Amino acid sequence: MIHDQARYTHDETKREPLLSEKDQTTVEIDDDGPLPADLTRDSVTLPSLSEPEIARHYTRLSQMNWSIESGPYPLGSCTMKYNPKFTEDVAADPNAAIHPDRAAETAQGNLELRYRLQECLGTIGGMDAVTLQPPAGAAGEFTGILIAKAYHEHHNNDRSEVIIPASAHGTNFATASMAGYDVVELPPGEDGRVDLEALEAAVSADTAALMLTNPNTIGLFERDIVEIAEMVHDAGGLLYYDGANLNALLGRARPGDMGFDIMHYNVHKTFATPHGGGGPGAGPVGVVSELESYLPTPQVKQTDSGAYEEFEPERSIGKVHGFTGNWLVLIKTYAYIARLGDEGLLDASAKAVLNANYLASQIDLEIPYGPFHHEFAATSGDRDAADVAKRMLDFGVHPPTTKWPEMVPEAMLTEPTEIETKRSLDSLAEAFNRAYSDTDEAIESAPSRTAATRIDQASAARNPRLSWHALDSDE
Ligand SMILES: *Cc1c(COP(=O)(O)O)cnc(C)c1O
Numbered sequence: 001m002i003h004d005q006a007r008y009t010h011d012e013t014k015r016e017p018l019l020s021e022k023d024q025t026t027v028e029i030d031d032d033g034p035l036p037a038d039l040t041r042d043s044v045t046l047p048s049l050s051e052p053e054i055a056r057h058y059t060r061l062s063q064m065n066w067s068i069e070s071g072p073y074p075l076g077s078c079t080m081k082y083n084p085k086f087t088e089d090v091a092a093d094p095n096a097a098i099h100p101d102r103a104a105e106t107a108q109g110n111l112e113l114r115y116r117l118q119e120c121l122g123t124i125g126g127m128d129a130v131t132l133q134p135p136a137g138a139a140g141e142f143t144g145i146l147i148a149k150a151y152h153e154h155h156n157n158d159r160s161e162v163i164i165p166a167s168a169h170g171t172n173f174a175t176a177s178m179a180g181y182d183v184v185e186l187p188p189g190e191d192g193r194v195d196l197e198a199l200e201a202a203v204s205a206d207t208a209a210l211m212l213t214n215p216n217t218i219g220l221f222e223r224d225i226v227e228i229a230e231m232v233h234d235a236g237g238l239l240y241y242d243g244a245n246l247n248a249l250l251g252r253a254r255p256g257d258m259g260f261d262i263m264h265y266n267v268h269k270t271f272a273t274p275h276g277g278g279g280p281g282a283g284p285v286g287v288v289s290e291l292e293s294y295l296p297t298p299q300v301k302q303t304d305s306g307a308y309e310e311f312e313p314e315r316s317i318g319k320v321h322g323f324t325g326n327w328l329v330l331i332k333t334y335a336y337i338a339r340l341g342d343e344g345l346l347d348a349s350a351k352a353v354l355n356a357n358y359l360a361s362q363i364d365l366e367i368p369y370g371p372f373h374h375e376f377a378a379t380s381g382d383r384d385a386a387d388v389a390k391r392m393l394d395f396g397v398h399p400p401t402t403k404w405p406e407m408v409p410e411a412m413l414t415e416p417t418e419i420e421t422k423r424s425l426d427s428l429a430e431a432f433n434r435a436y437s438d439t440d441e442a443i444e445s446a447p448s449r450t451a452a453t454r455i456d457q458a459s460a461a462r463n464p465r466l467s468w469h470a471l472d473s474d475e
Pocket residue numbers: 077078136137138139169171172213217242244245266281283
């Protein structure tokens with residue numbers, strides 16, 4: 001059952017007053033401090049509120065926002081999954097927050113955790129070595145492509161192109177061009193996968209790398225991956241794996257075994273830590289042994305005596321972030337992997353795929369491509385996907401990613417993740433179906449029951465007003 005009653009109706013939350021609007025109390029200041037008179041005031045006006053008033057103010061503000069703890073958040077490709085609270089406890093351990101410049105012999109526990117996480121991620125991805133430094137998926141891609149570039153340069157191999165399927169995440173294109181490569185875009189085959197003939201035509205002695213995600217961004221497994229890898233390798237190129245879709249593969253298949261040479265892990269999508277609201281993530285990068293010496297510095301190794309220490313790989317591309325990157329996110333990653341273990345990770349990927357397939361079976365929208373794994377791209381057909389999505393907000397769920405990838409018209413790219421129960425998938429399906437079959441009038445004016453109703457998205461993006469002072473000019 002979906003909630004017929006919105007958590008907060010529009011009217012209730014139209015305007016949560018600022019603390020300074022709730023109260024203005026002028027307090028006299030004793031003027032016998034050491035500061036010069038021209039730097040001090042006699043009085044100051046501040047809100048004088050009780051603790052419950054303040055707690056309620058911030059709670060109300062937080063409830064106008066959406067989070068994975070408010071309800072399902074099935075953004076396709078973005079993988080919004082619940083962050084188990086024990087990972088927060090582990091990351092909040094005061095021993096975790098030591099100064100990164102502390103001498104290695106006094107920081108063995110932290111170094112061991114880094115070492116173990118390098119090893120765990122390597123095992124999960126089938127990679128020989130891993131850097132934890134990049135602070136996000138996009139930063140991981142950039143690091144990986146810089147490693148590919150350094151490798152080609154070291155082998156006096158002048159290559160100018162990176163091949164990317166049209167359905168790839170936008171960051172892939174940005175990464176390749178920021179690293180100085182020309183992008184060769186690969187049109188999708190009729191079945192939504194890489195078209196081998198198109199790839200054959202694109203691959204050449206200029207190919208530095210092919211960037212691929214598997215399952216791809218509409219959840220389809222690239223069945224020809226071994227052949228694809230061979231084609232790229234035969235031409236002297238490297239194979240890059242965009243690891244944002246690892247939820248479908250955990251414990252079942254490894255990019256390294258498919259022939260990939262470099263990959264990043266979106267640990268904030270696969271191993272807890274949802275990244276909504278711009279929170280920090282981490283994008284470790286794994287490589288095969290031939291590329292190990294190019295990894296960013298420092299890496300962690302275990303010496304013969306059993307102690308852990310940092311070292312700089314021989315041909316390191318340098319640093320891509322200060323110290324260890326987003327350390328607390330990495331601690332959560334390790335805690336999540338350690339708690340779940342082999343069995344738990346296998347269970348997570350099974351449920352990620354099962355949940356996507358169950359949800360798909362319960363919605364009335366057409367899904368043009370399949371069979372899919374952890375996510376699917378439904379189409380809202382002749383209804384505007386953004387309108388349907390906005391109406392879903394009124395039914396107490398967050399909508400999926402809309403209008404992307406473009407190979408599916410009016411796409412609603414949906415990834416429920418493994419965390420949702422059958423109950424919550426059923427309510428998600430009901431929200432989908434009710435929004436999809438609603439009247440034009442209802443969907444075009446939606447959402448009507450959220451704290452902010454329909455906003456002018458283009459102006460909000462191009463002309464953002466980020467200060468509360470903007471409120472003054474509104475009134
Ligand atoms: C999210 C995502 C990225 C980028 O990761 P960020 O951490 O957001 O920089 C890259 N590729 C795919 C397929 C993604 O879903």
